[in-house]
Amino acid sequence: MAFNFPAFSYIIALIVDAFLIFFSLFHVIAFDELKTDYKNPIDQCNSLNPLVVPEYLLHIFFNVLFVAAGEWFSLLLNIPLIVYHINRYRTRPVMSGLGIYDPTSIMNADVLTRCQREGWIKLAFYLLSFFYYLYGYVIALENAHDHT
């Protein structure tokens, strides 16, 4: 059983995706804490903001691998999320540090529900894509096997 580049890109995606699942879990929990008054919005934003850019970069990173491996369908699945991320960052509130969450506007019910929904949807997306990458990995290995 040989190992080729598509398989490599899938296994990396698989590992990174596991991280992303943790990220979005953390995100969901953090907003739930905000909603139930456990945490101060300033502290919560300070803990969430540093994670935003790494998450986006990680996601873009394995998509670059997909491009290199020519896995166009997997890339296609991820393009909407990349576009969303870029747009989200572009329209962030005026702030000097990294991140997208502003403690003064985050307690607005609209923003809060939006962020919470975003967290759940991303969690679902990452979970589903986790299994998809697993499947993609196996298929890639199969293909490599067939060719040898």
Add this chain to the structure above:
Amino acid sequence: MPTVNHNQGMLPQNTNLPQPRPFIDQNQTVPPQNQTFLSQNNQRQPVNNQQPYLSQVPPKFSQPQPKLLQNNNPIPQGSYPQPTQQQFNQNYTSPPSFNVAAQPQYKANLHSNRYPQAPQQQNNLYQQPQQNLSSPQPFYQQQNSVTQSGFDRLWGHDHFDLLQNPNVLPQEKVPASKIYLGNEMLDAANCSPEVFRCTMTKIPESNSLLQKSRLPLGILIHPFKDLTHLPVIQCNVIVRCRACRTYINPFVFFVDTKRWKCNLCYRINELPEEFQFDPVSKTYGDPSRRPEIKSSTIEYIAPAEYMLRPPQPAVYLFLFDISRLAIESGYLQSVCSVLLEELKNLPGDARTQVGIIAYDSALHFFALGEGLSQPHEMTVIEIDDIFLPCPDNLLVNLKDRVELLTDLLNQLPTRFNNSYDNNSALGAALQAAHKMMAPTGGRVTVFQASLPNVGPGALQPREDPSQRASSEVAHLNPANDFYKRLALECSGQQVAVDLFIVNSQYVDIATISGISRFSGGCIHHFPLFKASRVLQNERFERCFRRYLTRKIGFEAVMRIRCTRGLSIHTFHGNFFVRSTDLLSLPNVNPDAGFGMQVSIDESLSDIQSVCFQAALLYTSSKGERRIRVHTLCLPICATLPDVINSADQQCIVGLLAKMAVDRSMQSSLSDAREAFINVAIDILSSYKLSLNMASGTSSLLAPHCLKLLPLYISALLKYTSFRTGTSTRLDDRVKSMIDMKTKPLNHLIQLIYPDLYPVHNLEEQRVVLNAEEDPVPQPPHLQLTARCLDSKGAFLMDTGDHMILLVCPGVSPAFLNEALGVRDYVSISDDMYELPILDNLHNQRLHQFINYLNDEKPFVATLQIIRDNSPNRIEFFEKLIEDRVENALSYHEFMQHLKTQVK
């Protein structure tokens, strides 16, 4: 069409109502339902429903609720049955013709579980008698149209044709809509509308009903208002619900003498022993005699468990901009003289501390150490990484060092006269202030005259003067987040920053206001300030004097609770939202108002009333921890006509203005303007639907309780914050937007729609007696249109902090001589800012009237008397907003536009 009266050629030509024309261009391309404030959550229901409307909400005269059908009494048409017990169980009230006070009390009535059982006063006027009728609906529609209109008029529900009748403004003050809870005792106990007000006097039972009515739901609160009667209680145990921490209030249910049921979360709580003790009569028993149960506005002196730390002393720090522009404006002289006079009247106890910092491109600290013969100035040039030159003596005890402070305040105005430093290091000064105040908390007062352009938080001029009249306004949002972040740090240390902006150039209020907005501060703006201008200086001094001497609450938090099923959606005002219902207010002042949008999460159909409770915990200037609690109770209603007829137009306008400011900042000004118009269209459309009228009629109907809404909306579209086409400085626009967010409702309404009175015949007007038994004339309110003016009159316009008395050329010589004390019309000078005190009826009445108006204001308004041909007349005439000005529509044209849009 209205006729033009009294137009004797002296008034602008726009008194002739022009023909309608298309309203705004972009509105023709965008369907009206796209941009309303209500559409954010996508729950918007189309007004034009596919289904026949009747199937969803029964209109009047159909049976309002199926429950009534159980009540198989034969009901004669046109007359009303004696209410049965069952009807009372459903909390239906009888028509006023029945006095049922003598009837037995019914167990399941709204508050019959109260202890003790209050006599049931059922003859209130608020519910429609039609609810007692049950019969096939079309029949009633034909038969009872006359009866219906008669009863509608009786209940104040008759409609008002906005097109036919341009005189919408009532002659007397617009009254706040009254809340009827079906029990006189509860009505009397309910919170004053000046403190707590909801956009509706009845809450719709479900979100879909609210959406159908198109009305915004929210509350406006003025929590720290100066009150004349405020019950203050000191007790060991403050009775609160154990589950939701609600304070006991007049609207709770007493299960028995030992237990009460919370009206917000419905938990049954124990009543402590001492609550049954009445301190007045010294007897046990009846808990309803307690002040907590009698009044919904109450103040507790809090025991030690409400303190996180010992109550802080009053600490005041003043920051003076001494850049060249600031020196030229001359504000320092006025500030120092007022401060000197009021130094002894600053609220506080023996621990009160005061400090002063001046800043240009460096920071000037003043050490007021013990034993110094005069203040010791220390200049810190290094502003990028600020440090305090000495650890103490910068903030000193007011009592101990009052001589040094007096000395300093006497020197300050002239001390920097020879400095030509054009820079202003506001950011660094604020950082230093934060460092100084952090251990105690307190209030920082900043006087800023020029754009902060050096050191941390430096800004660039962003305004393009050539774009002041354009329809899209850029730079409404802050340029950086320095001031916001610093404000959050201040807020954490209980420091509030108040701004007095005395600029003559662009200072980027949008950015620097962040320091006050998020630290619970207040912002005062005096555009183009020059101390040499008498009127402006007078207003500045009065405002500052009030600011120094008014009440202040330190290290405050405010929590808003509401009945289960409702939730607070968005907050408006100056504060930091610390959790879903908790606002952090490092300082709270009596002139700050707040607004909250409310959403209905669950159906409320199984309860009869909802409550909002605002609890403000603060440290008074005397070092006492106090809690001020306001509770507002509102009944629930189930039908669309009920919802619409319960609208409170002024409160709606107040809330809409706040929402529109958010919209302008997040989206764009034109979006906000469009949303305003669409709100008016939607509300009028839904009213038309609720009336079930055929389309195509030539009238534009509004319920009585909403007849002023279009007027106020057209006024808002011409107000500084939202106007387009008229040259408006960016700073003025942003400041007026901040006013929209933070002014209490009565001031806000006066800002957008100033009061206009005829004052040439005050001695002929009806008088009422005030508290000192002096007669106060009550002239009618006039609408803001030249149509209401008369060349033989004199007119007083009250815009809140400024009054203009316009004297027209044809006014009687007696008025000129006696009331104004001038020889003739031409001898009224262009700078007449005072009314002489003369011994005659004319003059006395005018004084009494102006004093009466001033009584309701935080500080006495400045007065300017102008001739009709003076160069200042523009100040008066630009406020006549119902007339057409430049490219903004007149009120009549606006109505015509609404007419074409209302479906």
